[in-house]
Amino acid sequence: MAKTRKQPRPKAETPKGFRDYFGAEVTQRNDMLRAIAGVYHRYGFDALESSAVETVEALGKFLPDVDRPNEGVFAWQEDEADWLALRYDLTAPLARVFAQHRNDLPTPYRRFAMGPVWRNEKPGPGRFRQFYQCDADTVGSASMAADAEICAMLSDTLEAVGIARGDYVIRINNRKVLNGVMEVAGVLDPSDPDKFSHERGIVLRAIDKLDRLGPIGVRALLGEGRKDDSGDFTKGAGLSEKQIGILSGYIDSIAWSYEQVTSPIRDSGSGEWNEYILNQLERSVESSEEGNEGVSELRNIAKLVGAQGYGPDRIIIDPSVVRGLGYYTGPVYEAELTFEIFDEKGRKRQFGSVAGGGRYDDLVKRFTGQEVPATGISIGVDRLLAALREKGRIKAVAQGPVVVTVMDRDRMADYQAMVAELRNAGIRAEVYLGNPKNFGNQLKYADRRNSPVAIIEGGDEKERGVVQIKDLILGAQIAENATLEEWKERPSQFEVPRDQMLDKVREILAIHEIGQD
């Protein structure tokens, strides 16, 4: 056998842009996924868990950053065979699954999926290369009722996980309306869809930056171009004054609408808001067939969600929604949290988007050649969790177990019997399994685990048939706040007969409102 060479020690680090999740972070995410799945399931969606690994060929290139078509995914080549990659979302795999199994699946196929996705992007603060999504899609339905339902369900889901009504809004737009306005402005020719695609790309990206650049900056990008604060120049679409005028009217209405939508004063009772916006859009698209189809689809969705009682306080037509992904073909939606938080630089800002989706009628066609209409939503679970933590709706720290300390290492079996008794009663408990020599370390351990109770049974207690029970939560409160008098009145350690241990532990947990299984 070859001699083992001394190698340098490996670094104990996650790869850049990846992280680990501990304790409550994990269980809270699982609880949230479970709550979301509960709503999706009640709406009739079936679970699907597709493989995390796909062929690069099947995945396709539908990441927002179209300028880097080979970037964005983690990919590798099998021994002289297919290129494989980690999925970057749950939609591309759904298209593959439906194309592969379409003869065995019901149509429409309604599925939900949840799990990690991976993006090979430059990591940033709070931006990770692995994160969770939780999607629901209806494949094989051209009906706007499918889109309306997705939006209603998204509203129910946000409330089910603890976002209060009024703290969120679901905004709906339609790609066809956008195309209609482009047609009117002469940057889209329905008889030759590829024409002007370069200019349209610039226009779309400019509109998507409206919240950062403002209407004046966007307008500059429609014309010659724009110099930013650093002096860098971005070339514009080079449109004529007339074209810019047409698009500007639309952009102003978007800017105005966005401000209204995210302000708390918007009308919450009636459908008047939607009616107002829809009429305005109708004027913007003039005689464009596609544009009018888009407005009519939006009208249909507004009617359906309204009939189910989802007013503009929850779901609203909003032309400022663009959505980065290129594959959307009709309605697009976005769920935004409207409460304010402080960002990493201490500035107030709205929390922003936690979910998005839309109609994509061409994804399955890639595989089969036949158009299959589809629509769906993706919830960014990690962002939603961050929002709930911001609002103080979930605590960051989990409750630790009752810790049975080890006073006499030869009586391990006795201590194991104690935890067995507690566990059988549904109480989280464990024996201290480190080196028991230093008793202080055992209490430090219990403290670090956020344990509510420690149990002590030394030789003396054993002889007298009793145990010592320390209320660690009360102990910590006393240590922090109490004067000497109060300390005397409220002992945090109790001696009870061994056969009353369980009852006393139960009593202490109940005082601190700690749930048992």
Added chain:
Amino acid sequence: MAKTRKQPRPKAETPKGFRDYFGAEVTQRNDMLRAIAGVYHRYGFDALESSAVETVEALGKFLPDVDRPNEGVFAWQEDEADWLALRYDLTAPLARVFAQHRNDLPTPYRRFAMGPVWRNEKPGPGRFRQFYQCDADTVGSASMAADAEICAMLSDTLEAVGIARGDYVIRINNRKVLNGVMEVAGVLDPSDPDKFSHERGIVLRAIDKLDRLGPIGVRALLGEGRKDDSGDFTKGAGLSEKQIGILSGYIDSIAWSYEQVTSPIRDSGSGEWNEYILNQLERSVESSEEGNEGVSELRNIAKLVGAQGYGPDRIIIDPSVVRGLGYYTGPVYEAELTFEIFDEKGRKRQFGSVAGGGRYDDLVKRFTGQEVPATGISIGVDRLLAALREKGRIKAVAQGPVVVTVMDRDRMADYQAMVAELRNAGIRAEVYLGNPKNFGNQLKYADRRNSPVAIIEGGDEKERGVVQIKDLILGAQIAENATLEEWKERPSQFEVPRDQMLDKVREILAIHEIGQD
């Protein structure tokens, strides 16, 4: 912009060795993970979800197939930087996590983890390259109480997910005992651990194949070698007759013990079995220090699990457990399901292993240079699910939603209101969202979804203020079994006033014992 070239359609296929999971397959696995996590949590373990992607350097090479050190993982290189890989188990990442965060984590660190792992192996029938594991480990405890606890918890876990007592056994061995026997046979020199490592490798692999080769085949591999049925020759360890004699005695006792352990007649009441085996092992290791340490550890574990009431009907000392992984340093354990199933060739065989683990004291040391004792278990969740399906303990098909059919596409809002009413009552329901033109397709869809109830409201019903409710389960039963007379007596379609729809649906679901949220 470059013109898009016509490309051939991508194949709609998972990569080889990967698969998708649908409906009940997904929810049953989630339920099982939740049940296992419940037990682990009650035992005091905290959740950890480490990144699915690790640096190849941090992962190390601990896959069973030591002959192919660079194989076994899916790996790729970051742009001229680190090599990254998908985790192949949950233990190697735990060692990295503990080394990385050891100053912030309590010691002992007790964590559970669950999720997919990936193996770049040749796929076979029922063998996939992505599968779920569910682990619990105690890092930083040298106490045999930690090992005993893991085995007790594994027993509780199997029963919690539905494996009946008597249908499984947890077998414990100790690597040190094996080493002791090797020492006695002269293939291990305690003063030079590297010596004879080639021979020991052959011996270990031979013992691991005992169930396939039988004692005679194993003995051949200890000597010159063995010719298999196809005529291929495997070179042996080349041991002397005397060495083979010593090892043969041990191997015979393993073979005998294995037969006893997996037979239903083993003693279930007392610790006599363990005592008998332990005495036999004591004789086998003669004066080997390591061997005697191993026997003493096993004795300690047997005492602790016995004191907690886990008799040999659940946990048993069994020298036939070897476990493929090279990193184990002390006790090793395996959970085996003892009931018989028919394999793909129609032969009866025992279901076999569903979980395994052991003590590994050197994994963290790779990173830090300091030895950190650790022990833990990994449950193969997919195999355990397969076992429960074999036993008929879980059904393969999920219950579909109530389907509200669409008789009049202009009244979609009415139908949406119906499903909203059902959903608000906690009943899974949906409107048919496909093309409603062909009513037969709507009922076929409900059938395919395994729906219990379909609801029909045409123009006539609307006018009369009623709905038709079809009991699809009863309908299917009648279609299959009933004579004409019975059909008449037991209608499967009911006309009820619209405002009694919810009550009638509830009544039908209750008859068929279909749970609501």
